[in-house]
Amino acid sequence: MKMKFLFLLVTTCFISCGDDTNLSADDTDSMNQPDVVEELTSNPPSVLGMDYTKSKSSVNDTYAALKSALEANPNIGIVAEMDHQENAASVDLNLNPTKIIFFGNPNLGTPLMQKNQLAGLDLPQKIVVYQNDVEEVYVAFNNTTYLSTRHGLDSIGTLPMIQGALTNLSTGASQDTIVAAVNSIANLEEGIIVKTINGSCDEAYSRLRAAIANNPALKIIAELDHQVNAASVDLKLNPTRIIIFGNPNLGTPLMQNTQTTALDLPQKMLVWTDDDGIAHVAYNDPTFLAKRHGITENEEVLTTIANALDKLSDVAVGEE
Numbered sequence: 001m002k003m004k005f006l007f008l009l010v011t012t013c014f015i016s017c018g019d020d021t022n023l024s025a026d027d028t029d030s031m032n033q034p035d036v037v038e039e040l041t042s043n044p045p046s047v048l049g050m051d052y053t054k055s056k057s058s059v060n061d062t063y064a065a066l067k068s069a070l071e072a073n074p075n076i077g078i079v080a081e082m083d084h085q086e087n088a089a090s091v092d093l094n095l096n097p098t099k100i101i102f103f104g105n106p107n108l109g110t111p112l113m114q115k116n117q118l119a120g121l122d123l124p125q126k127i128v129v130y131q132n133d134v135e136e137v138y139v140a141f142n143n144t145t146y147l148s149t150r151h152g153l154d155s156i157g158t159l160p161m162i163q164g165a166l167t168n169l170s171t172g173a174s175q176d177t178i179v180a181a182v183n184s185i186a187n188l189e190e191g192i193i194v195k196t197i198n199g200s201c202d203e204a205y206s207r208l209r210a211a212i213a214n215n216p217a218l219k220i221i222a223e224l225d226h227q228v229n230a231a232s233v234d235l236k237l238n239p240t241r242i243i244i245f246g247n248p249n250l251g252t253p254l255m256q257n258t259q260t261t262a263l264d265l266p267q268k269m270l271v272w273t274d275d276d277g278i279a280h281v282a283y284n285d286p287t288f289l290a291k292r293h294g295i296t297e298n299e300e301v302l303t304t305i306a307n308a309l310d311k312l313s314d315v316a317v318g319e320e
Contacts, residue, residue, distance in 0.1 A: 049146020
C-alpha cells in the first residue's frame with residue numbers, strides 16, 4: 001500500500017505486506033453468515049466482547065486455513081504472525097498451542113479512526129487460534145460491538161462489514177458456527193490509559209521506539225503508520241502510529257492462567273495527534289486485561305507489566 005506498513009520482523013513473528021485495520025467486503029455477505037448458537041461445549045470461553053467458534057480441526061490445520069483465506073483476498077494484508085507457544089519455549093516456559101495473526105484493510109478500518117483515533121489501539125484486526133487443556137481448538141476475535149462501545153463508533157457504516165468478515169474468516173477456518181459473546185458492551189475508553197505528550201507525535205514515537213528497541217527484555221513485533229495506510233486508499237487521517245511489542249517472560253504466565261489473554265497480547269502503544277494538534281500516547285491497562293480475561297494469581301506479573309508500560313509511556317510523553 002505505497003509504504004503501507006512500517007513494521008519489523010522480530011524472532012518468531014513474520015511480517016508480510018499489510019494494511020491497517022480490518023477486512024474485505026468480499027467476506028461480508030450477510031446472507032452467508034452462520035447462525036449464532038449459544039454454546040459449543042460445556043465449558044466455553046467467556047470474555048467481554050470476544051466471539052468464538054470451536055474448530056473441527058487441529059490448531060495447525062485451523063490456522064493454516066485461516067492464513068490461506070487471508071492471503072487469497074487481495075483486499076487484506078497480513079501484518080504479523082506470532083506463535084505464543086514458541087515464544088514461551090524460548091524462555092523455558094510451557095504453553096498450550098496458541099497462535100495469533102494480525103491483518104487489515106484500511107478502507108474499512110480508517111473510518112473508525114476518523115471518528116476516534118483511539119480506535120487505532122484495537123487495530124489492526126487480529127484472530128487468535130488456540131488449543132486448551134482438553135485439546136479443544138478455538139478461533140476467537142474482538143467483535144464490533146465491543147470495538148464500537150469502547151471507542152464510540154456506533155455510527156460507522158463499515159462495522160457490519162468488519163463483523164461479517166471476521167465471522168466468515170473464523171467459521172471458514174473452524175468449519176463450525178459462531179458463538180456470540182455473552183456480554184460485548186464496554187464502557188467508553190474502558191481499560192485505556194491516555195497521556196498527553198510534550199511535543200510532537202513524531203518526536204514522541206521516536207523516543208518510545210528507541211526505549212523499546214534498546215530494552216533487551218522487549219521485542220518489537222510490528223509498527224504501523226495508520227496515516228500512511230489511510231493515504232494509500234485516498235483517505236485522510238491525522239498522524240496515528242502504533243507499535244506492537246512483547247516480553248514472553250511476562251506475557252506467558254498470563255496466558256498460562258487464562259489462554260484467551262493471547263487476544264490482547266503482545267502489548268501495544270498508540271501515538272497520535274488530535275484535531276487540535278495535541279499529541280497523546282495510549283495503551284491497555286493490564287488491570288483491565290486481567291478483569292476481561294479472568295486472570296488470577298498473577299498480581300506480581302501484572303504489577304511489573306503496569307510499571308513497565310507506565311515508564312515507557314512517560315518516555316513518549318517526554319518525562320523521562
